[in-house]
Amino acid sequence: MSGLLDEVLSSHGGFGRWRKIEKIEAGASIYGALWIRKGHGDALRGVHITAKPREQWISYSPFKGEGKRSVHTPSRTVIEDTKGKVLEARDNPRAAFDGHTAESKWDDLHLAYFSGYAMWNYLTVPFTFALPGFQSQEIEAWHENNETWRRLRVSFPDSVATHCREQIFYIDPRGLIARMDYGATVTGGVPTAHYLLDHRNFDGIVLPTRRRALRRNADGSAVPEPVFVAIDFDDIRFS
Template structure:
């Protein structure tokens, strides 16, 4: 049987991905998580710009017109469009110590979580081929009338992400249909995150619809409320 990681990389366009240095998208990001943290509509209509080689990303507007966020694993900030720095925080992940799912966020918490999460999403699955990542195919999963192969990915400590181990579900087209993780910075919420409505941009296949749900102990999603809903209207690669 062909190596699942390589099948996934090829199906999403890994050969072309190497020529790009940045990715930009127009998005709507809503859901129960943002409301619970005190920011229900903060990311409802945003432009996201992410660096591909480095873990760097920004949202604009961010919390107010004329402002944008800046994210790196070791620093987050909020800047004015003219470049003036409004506020910043070093070692931002430490600011989540002791948080539970009910703990409210300030704007820099929001900048960190939304920054690392979206950088991961936009760069998946291509980050699987980077040094320090480990992959292992595990037992398949039956979802409705389909059987999905599953890939367990172990992330290196250098990459900010939800949890060090995540499981990616691969459909018959070798595209990622779901990922499971524990959202550690929000109290370790077990999450089933579905991806769909793939579109091709410059030869790269990207899901334009994401829906995340809390996950039962048996792996099934709890579908009585959407934790995160992401809709992407356009992607530009350069």
């Protein structure tokens, strides 16, 4: 574990606090140009999210209509009713994106998979970086917003569904993640600069309450418009 990673874990609440958590719940609105492009517009506004921190399991409710919810794991994505009756399901859901481009439309199970794995990562980073299979290395610093941001290059294990295997995380002077860079393979690999904003302490865990994902230029700078993904959290709860 790198010295920078130790600082980041401490600034976000500490791994000791994280290990006591069994469930994460959040209220959020998710919107932006990506969802419009994929044919789902405001489908994820006003959702309730439930996730398990120690396995990649996450659910959205309501999902594409009242009385329905999504359930995502890396190997299977399901849309079910509130009593657990399966309405739609897809095994090996990532394979359903084979051949997709940035312009490809999504069905409801594509949406459930992408929104599921992405949000699970967002709610569990940086604590997942301390788990077996993750590798992190500090790389050269970056200057933005009149600050110097230290950077971590993180390699994700194959067992974790995520945007891409290698991602860059920018750490502000407080030790908080201010930005992450990736190219999500299931959305065509578009270079992305994803900003984490307005961090708050939620029962000992510090997470951003707003996220904005923008296109990234070849020089690493972000294109301000359009906002491809916007996430606004109403609340995050741990139990």
